[in-house]
Amino acid sequence: MSGEPLSIAVTGAGGRMGREVISAAADRERVAVAVAVNRTPTDPVAGVAVEDANRLDELLAAAEPDALVDFTGPDSAVTYAETCADAGVPVVTGTTGFADAQLGDLRAASESIPVLKASNFARGVAALRRAVREAAAALPGYDVELTETHHNAKRDAPSGTAKSILDDVESVRDDLDRRVHGREGDAPREETEIGVHARRAGDVTGEHEVLFAGNRESIELTHRAGDRGVFAEGALDAADWLADREPGWYGFGDVLDAGDAPE
Template sequence: MTVVGVTGATGAMGRAVLETAKERDDVAVAFAVNRDPADGERVAGHAVHDAAALPDLLAEHQPEVVVGFTGPESSSEYAAACAEAGVGFVTGTTGLDDAEQSALREAAESVPVLWATNFSRGVSALRSALVEAVAALPEYDIELTETHHNRKRDAPSGTATTLLDDIDAVRSDADTGQDEESAGQRTYGREGEQPREDGEIGVHVRRAGGIRGEHEIMLAGNDEVLTLAHRAESRGVFAAGALDAAGWLAGRAPGTYEFADVIEGEP
């Protein structure tokens, strides 16, 4: 059994992590924290402590891993606290700037840190299929569309950015004959007269309702269209993946890890 602490406990993903952990027998939640929680607030049966008490809670309960989906600034602070306490850190926070990513790398010098833009096994499979498709169809046009709930802050999503990076990595290794300046260029939406450039990737972001997460990549050329897509039906998908990552990360050497390492490392 892996003992974890949970940050961002009252957020949508924090609640999902706590609810999911409640149904599992391989995870035990030592504590839950959030910034400025309401007096007496509880989530999935756990009292929610003020995040300012995180260092003391880490020292008192000594969890193996902290799991968190929070704002970028908070994620950096929690990573530093975990590094100081010698506790592993799993985070699915997206929208990190260079300084915040650097904070995670700094923490990874002392403890194992696993950062992923998506903890879905389906998205992991999508990434593998996408890499294969882009390599097989180097001259096809590519368009990516992602849709999330109306409260999501970062756009495009962290998952979409990861998929775009995967595409760029494949095409940078391939000789497509495209102009170097236009190849891999990301065009965010279109308006007015905007003819498509060779190698450009169209990126389209939609925010509406309570949609958990949808990503679709279209590859078109040679009078045919190939579409790769993933839709999450519940946040529990991501929560389960994050807890799987925590169990895998516990006891590992300091360093940076990815969710793919979790999947590839399973028997």
């Protein structure tokens, strides 16, 4: 929305990421939270009143925000996207753990409105994924292992970001088509496998490490997020970019390719 103030709606406003998004918006002069909703009663966040999520349709109709930012759960995210489709409000979602049918519902919403779905809104993760694709293509035959670490309350494992990275590897390595989640007992490595390891501990925001090993050498590509604010900032960048788009299905890479920088 180049140069114009951005008005957003935020779902899951009482959750970790919802609060981060509202706080990040408060730090930007040209971003205002017009609607904030949560499924359970929640105190105001950064001075923004949080309304009942069941009223989202009427709140969107009254406020007419430029985009909605969602970090909730798969069922909720689909419901919110369908509500936004009816209201003509673009959707940015960082929710992960969707089943195939739920992804189909999101894509159906994108026929009416622009929908941007990303497993991770850190610009560094986008750079990591591009580096992983390049390394995987340049290192045929090398073993690949992926390890991800998150806080002890994260529900889905492996993380959505990890799954995206695995997709990246497999897109350029036809010989790797089997994901092995952890190992136990007599478990020799097979040539077609990618090792996947999910760790949950403490309050770790998010770490992803990809190991390539072969030919008497190894390469490790790693991203670590210092706090959740980096994801909130990226989601706001995505919302700003998405607000003027045509209906369709978008990813965070589209925002980066456009060269839009945070303000």
